[in-house]
Amino acid sequence: MSHGAPRSHFIDRQALLDALAERGFARLTAAVRSALAQRGSVRERLRQVGRAYVDFAVDDGALLELMFAAKSGPAGPVQDAAMRLFRIFDDAMGIPPGGDVDRGSRERFTLLFAASMQGIAALVASRRIAPEQEDALIEDAMDALIGSPLALTLTRAAAPAVPAAPSC
Secondary structure (H helix, E strand, O other), X not given: OXXXXXXXXXXXXXXXXXXXXXXXXXXXXXXXXXXXXXXXOHHHHHHHHHHHHHHHHHHOHHHHHHHHHOOOOOOOHHHHHHHHHHHHHHHHOOOOOOOOOOHHHHHHHHHHHHHHHHHHHHXXXXXXXXXXXXXXXXXHHHHHHHOOHHHHHHHHHHOOOOOOOOOO
């Protein structure tokens, strides 16, 4: 490909960067979906997602950085691709939509999970932590997230109601 070839396909530099970010989100979403194909507890599913996220960051740190530095507006293909990824994070909790679960709490947990994985991924990709610390950090993050009052509220609200025992 010639140096000028991208100019014939993209209106400007930002359009090229947005296209790369959108593809990055699609690749990360596919990796997370693949990780979730294995069954397990909520903690195990979130750990698998975290591992896929960190692996992606190690394999393609520059792309991950671009994905979250995209300068596109609040609407558009990059934002849509990011929201698809966040929906997969939400699905990892295994809590069906609706019901008694507060939507704001779900969104906060999803963002907290994403921020935690983004932080670990940034530390790993920048080699600020040793590779052998990756798994321990992901495990510790899962323990902290799953044991948080926010997660406990979500799982309690999603649990099916247990009928009261008949009184004698």
